[in-house]
Amino acid sequence: MSTSAGRAVGGADSAQPFVEGAEIPAGEWVFNARVAGPSGGRPVLFLHGFPQTSASWTAQLLGLARAGYRAIAFDQRGYSPGARPPQESAYGRDELVGDVIAVLDALGIERVDLVGHDWGGALAWQVAGLHGERLRTLTVVSTPHPVALTSAVRDAASGQREQSSYIHLFRTRGAAEEKIMANDAAYLRAAFASLPADVTERYIAALREPGALTGALNWYRAVDPKALRDIGEITTPTLYVWSDRDTAFGRPAAEATGAQLSGPYHFEILPNTDHWIPETAAEPLTKALLTHLAAFPNN
Template structure:
């Protein structure tokens, strides 16, 4: 597969590995794209797994609808179901990082019949995250989301001087220069940053559809160097899984797990897939 359509939107997909291998859907976060898994996917292919790396809604140039309601969690999870349908897959393993992790949790709660396993990189269960905002330092860690709710201002701040502010955030977070160049370049495309920020702006709408308990085997990978997502929500996520659950902590790794801990991530995902099988 190279692309599929849903409701007039065209999504880009990277389809790799053995065609008959266990299918693993890879979902990126902000402000990444499917290239976040460029070092993870080949290791999974070597283990006999097929990967479908999706440029999600707002990131695929042909899938940038206007308005925050188009980026509710219900909509972005439906995109993944449409990918499975287009690929002729009744179910698949789903791996998500950052916002992709939120999608993975939601799929595991709302559509367990379509998932074989869930793996969330960095991101806690949405309910655990919501509670942690009120009871820990997670509120401070997530304070940038309030800025992202404003119209126009975040786009101007992040893209001023050829995206210097966005570039600085990514570089300070430890991302290698080639990844920073790719992501900043993508966000400078017309309408791209506004579409990516719409995921945050849709949060007040998404909370109306709470994510309940996940009922498929779940792997949660968190890193102690993550400045955006703290330990409290991470440790409470197990309370929202009614299935085999494992938390793996990566010491000293920043938020960008797929890029900065690719081999370990691939090893953990492979083991998780095989255990569930």
């Protein structure tokens, strides 16, 4: 990984941490990334969700860097210009999980603390279930365990079916792109209403890059629900953070998540907080994450 055209990490060892731009060549792809903290610090990898980028983790990157961690977030498949295959089949579960493992291998990281939000959270569950030996700890923000989420969708009384109804649109080729970008991306502006205008503009600009929105939507189109549920036992120490004003994921699935895990588990609810937790609740999330990491120093 490098901050210029290269292949190795530059170290942000300053007493006043800052976020560096970087590139991570991993397998056949090159991922744009943001990194902060001392190059020798304990590595923490962040996975962003839809329709955002690694910029969503800026507050957490800086917070962890101040505590001495090496914090890394990358723009995932479809979001990075150097990792944007056009075919829908390139966005299946195995390909996305493979990207995370390839990034760890490219950085020489044997075990990592993994953090994911939204689709990044769904992917983090998969990595924990399929490659738990690569994780020290797991932190998932917003997204329930896939089995808990599926059960809630099947339970008409839970309300989750209605909360997940947007997925039908996102899986509709062409129509989703048109609706999301119509009227100067009004759909996205409404979704991001709680974020600062300049942040919203950066996310919209990223999705306007050629192929970017289709790549991001291909995560929904290539999904195999059965594969998402069949991830095996998760024993990794896990922190799950959910917010009580999340319009995408309801309380029944969130509260049922712990029953799917067999390792140490902590469930934290952020009150009066919407779906965009890393940004709208940056301080409490960073605090909870630091507490979780500190609880397993030698895991």
